[in-house]
Amino acid sequence: MGMNMKSITLSFVLLLYVSIGTAQSSDGVFDVTTYGAKPNADITQILEKAWKDACASPIQSKLIIPKETYTLGVITMLGPCKSPIDIVVQGTIMAPVDITGDGWIQFRYVDKISLTGGGVFDGQGQKAWASNDCHKNPKCARIPMSLKFSFVKDSIVRDITSKDSKNFHVNILGCKNLTFDHVTINAPGNSINSDGIHMGRCDGVNIINSVIGTGDDCISLGDGSRQVTVTNVTCGPGHGISVGSLGQYLVEEPVAGLYVKNCKLIGTTNGLRIKTWPASPATGSVTDMHYEDITLVDVQNPIIVDQEYCPYNKCNRKIPSKIKISKVSFKNIRGSSGTAVAVKLLCSADYPCEDVQLSDIDITYTGREGPVVSECSNVKPVVTGIQKPLICPS
Numbered sequence: 001m002g003m004n005m006k007s008i009t010l011s012f013v014l015l016l017y018v019s020i021g022t023a024q025s026s027d028g029v030f031d032v033t034t035y036g037a038k039p040n041a042d043i044t045q046i047l048e049k050a051w052k053d054a055c056a057s058p059i060q061s062k063l064i065i066p067k068e069t070y071t072l073g074v075i076t077m078l079g080p081c082k083s084p085i086d087i088v089v090q091g092t093i094m095a096p097v098d099i100t101g102d103g104w105i106q107f108r109y110v111d112k113i114s115l116t117g118g119g120v121f122d123g124q125g126q127k128a129w130a131s132n133d134c135h136k137n138p139k140c141a142r143i144p145m146s147l148k149f150s151f152v153k154d155s156i157v158r159d160i161t162s163k164d165s166k167n168f169h170v171n172i173l174g175c176k177n178l179t180f181d182h183v184t185i186n187a188p189g190n191s192i193n194s195d196g197i198h199m200g201r202c203d204g205v206n207i208i209n210s211v212i213g214t215g216d217d218c219i220s221l222g223d224g225s226r227q228v229t230v231t232n233v234t235c236g237p238g239h240g241i242s243v244g245s246l247g248q249y250l251v252e253e254p255v256a257g258l259y260v261k262n263c264k265l266i267g268t269t270n271g272l273r274i275k276t277w278p279a280s281p282a283t284g285s286v287t288d289m290h291y292e293d294i295t296l297v298d299v300q301n302p303i304i305v306d307q308e309y310c311p312y313n314k315c316n317r318k319i320p321s322k323i324k325i326s327k328v329s330f331k332n333i334r335g336s337s338g339t340a341v342a343v344k345l346l347c348s349a350d351y352p353c354e355d356v357q358l359s360d361i362d363i364t365y366t367g368r369e370g371p372v373v374s375e376c377s378n379v380k381p382v383v384t385g386i387q388k389p390l391i392c393p394s
Ligand SMILES: *[C@@H]1O[C@H](CO)[C@@H](O)[C@H](O)[C@H]1NC(C)=O
Pocket: 112, 113, 153, 154, 155, 156, 177, 178
């Protein structure tokens, strides 16, 4: 009797072990097709299940979405996970047209993940752009960003495309050491509020070898962005590479450390921009912003520090910004401007810009309002090398 019980218990334990073993994939490979994913069908629940299993895997795992087209609803891939996860997206993942909320695909509290595979995230944003009235309707429905990385550490996104996002393509919050390499972002120039990569309160973001064309900022740094490098990125259409806007809210962390190198801006409405609101409710700072080896093709406002940023006239322009901008350099910035004012440095009267350097600025403008000029206030930059236009002549 006792013997019998033991062997029954043993075989039960064995059975349990075997069934857990298959569900969790002993080799650490989790392919959505083995969970029943069918081409052109919705995989939301399937991916939730596969993510859960990958996240629980004691060994480094691979989560595979093969080269098919799938629909995916709102999903959060939540950590912390037991081991690193490589998410390989080879196919095209389509967002439903009508979802609302904060984010479509969210990664939260994970570290050591990679998102690779050459796949495409298609936000299907056309309808959302057409109905976006959030600049005038405070009760507008929330429009989800495509890919959100919140509190993600030591991770990389490589060979991935984001297309037609309803709102921002990529939003990064509270992350540390996050790299975007060979990322393609595309949406039409008139797609509203579709920032390419927006970040805030993060330390160590690298955006390299990427091509971003969209309807808003290609890259934007919100408050608390630190140590950000942008190298070999092409931007356009879009609103350029922006810091800010800052100085709109009471609690904002400093922005410190932006290194933009070897980038190209094509037909954008701004180039290299730092923007802060007048009448800011609190003091703040932007420091160590460095731009080098930048090519411009028909860029409006190629170099623009604008401390009088006030869209829709939602502020009191008479009160200067309280954001202090310092240690900013522009080196070897060349190409063509779409406006006569190629260099605009409008700093705060109460907190003038400090330690601003420009060298080898060679910008042409061939339009009617020429010649090419600069416009400056509350700044005394150190200028060396080529000066086209003449920078802040007194
Ligand atoms: C940053 O993350 C990458 C990718 O996971 C990793 O290889 C690298 O070691 C991390 N760097 C630091 C300083 O932790």
